Amino acid sequence: MDIRTAAKAAKRAAIQLAAIETDLKNNALQAIADEMWAHKTKILEANEKDLDFSRQNNLALPLLKRLKFDEKKLAETIRGIESLIGLPDPVGVTLSARELDEGLELYQITCPIGVIGVIFESRPDALVQISTLCLKSGNGVLLKGGSEAAHTNRALADVIVTASESAGIPVGWLQLLETREDVKQMLKMDESIDLLVPRGSNEFVKFIMDNSNIPVLGHADGICHVYVDRDADLTMAKNIVVDAKCQYVAVCNAAETLLVHEAVAGEFLPMVQEALSQYEVELRGCPKTRAIIKVNTATEEDWRTEYLDTILSVKVVASTEEAIEHINAYGSGHTDTIVTANQSTAEQFMKLLDSSNVFWNCSTRFSDGFRYGLGAEVGISTSKIHARGPVGLEGLVIYKWHIRGSGQIVKDYAGGTRKFTHRSLKK
């Protein structure tokens, strides 16, 4: 099936899917979980094929690790589906209700967005996660995975399609695309794809964002900062810096730059240097930092770099204002934290920082849908509209306005015969 036909089929199914009851969607999710387990052998064999081929082609180890989909991964993925079943249906929620006049009522009601285009690199669990999120939120989905995972993706998509359609989900709601040419086409299809969700490396997401008119939910860079204020508890600050940098270095919410107020730099920098040395973190400092501790030099480029590695750039600032300006200039609008005992400084930081997640006295690593208690996570968005920060199911819905009338016409209101009441109704 070519991509235009596939998109048309997904659109047609999505229209029907928008009206499907919660129970039917949850039953379909349960059927997917059950069938994935029932087809375990087939899925794991498909993954072995992909792994063999990738090993023969000398795929790098981290990529092989992401590609691997074993029994443990399968069980985790199934647990993810089961927790998704437990979440409230994001569709059909009344956001506002207003009487416009007697017998003329306005309702703002959540509904699916339509067709979601998902593009991901090697991780096959991303296919399951995002397609079940789309199902729960009533969206059709076009999926394009990495070619190195072609067999696994096909096996997983087959199970999802068969199980969900047998359970009554409209035929065609999920379409798996398999050629590289399809991706190029997808990026241009702003008439039939309503939202793109790219999952993968920064470069990959950035490429998608730069090459499509379709709105993108996600983030490219995660250049996160810890700012240690003059009024910080320095032991707390040290623990937060170590956690933000070292707890997991290869993730988007890990810290990449440390800013320290000059009033405490003399005391704090040696403390933090010692603590980070236990994790073999390389420090790169500004001239003021290098006047206090012996570290490599940070260049202008360092302030713009997401290392995703055991490297931390360090800058001494003269004020909270300078810290805020630095972050707003060099940050990526992802997650930044201040350590201070001074509430008004913290409020100023949180108000003036142009980031999705602004924290006070805790690690940047808390920036995550599961830690936020959102349940299933679509991803973390650094967009300025629609959805920002960790995005749960509600990022896959929008709303419609319903009016329920009894024959009203505008002429009567324009002419003054009738007047609007604009009275709030119970939701």
Place this chain on the structure above:
Amino acid sequence: MDIRTAAKAAKRAAIQLAAIETDLKNNALQAIADEMWAHKTKILEANEKDLDFSRQNNLALPLLKRLKFDEKKLAETIRGIESLIGLPDPVGVTLSARELDEGLELYQITCPIGVIGVIFESRPDALVQISTLCLKSGNGVLLKGGSEAAHTNRALADVIVTASESAGIPVGWLQLLETREDVKQMLKMDESIDLLVPRGSNEFVKFIMDNSNIPVLGHADGICHVYVDRDADLTMAKNIVVDAKCQYVAVCNAAETLLVHEAVAGEFLPMVQEALSQYEVELRGCPKTRAIIKVNTATEEDWRTEYLDTILSVKVVASTEEAIEHINAYGSGHTDTIVTANQSTAEQFMKLLDSSNVFWNCSTRFSDGFRYGLGAEVGISTSKIHARGPVGLEGLVIYKWHIRGSGQIVKDYAGGTRKFTHRSLKK
């Protein structure tokens, strides 16, 4: 000032503006209203200059009418600002609040989007309306108006800038752009402009949408439908069709296509033809329509056309499903209404229609921010994300996640020493 410098200045001011108290913003809006009235003569003289020049250049009458900014228009515009002052501040609203653990609290709080790029054609009142909406919602704004209104725009922008900055709004928050080259630049500045709001003709909005990576709030076409179901009260249906088509033909929420169930077409079409003939509406029908009433032929092109004129295309359908399919295929996702006494048919229509506004038993003309009771209106959006249908001030804000902690690090939760409570907090 070149556009990059202007955008930088607006961005810098917007950061400060995000943290400004409601009272200060409202005082600034009052100062703008007062100063506009105080500078009445200057503003009206500037408009006379623009009108003279446009008359000399033989600008079409409807354009001259839009360009005209007289004392009456000024008074209306000022009343608009004063009603905006009365609306609640959309910034700083707590959307959700959750305890993650003891002493670790998550808040989702509304904030301005950042810098809004506004591009409008000849109407100078659009400049005032949108810039005051941006001020109230804490956004910086880059404005580009039509060159035929250059003097009026300059006079209005001068008053707004002087009055607001004297009242304490950060210097540089509003920037007026004046060359055609600026628009081209603007469309490419996705790094510094967060949202575009184009105001003007369909072609104009469509051009903006097709030529920028920046998200656009607005709509191009308004191809609205009235569907008269087999269970409709035909007198009600006739009144709704007349209102939806004729109450104001040149607007986006006027009906362009009438769909009639075949079971009532024989009775209804002659009724509605007679009613519309009093407004000299030209009907263009499908073959089934033409078998019942004598009208011109509708071509495939008619179903896709927003006439904005006294023309209505008419199609007889065999079922509600066919009506829904027609609207989803040819409509513009703006506003569509069903006339029926059958509740389950109405529910089906409202659920399966992929439009921003779906109505039951009332005119499409109700699709409007003021009629919806939203107060000030940014515009009507047919986007599938962020904001849809008539958009009030809340379309100009997004949210940030704040965490207020007391030194927490992720390592403790990952290691199992601490557990998340995920307890809902009072907002």
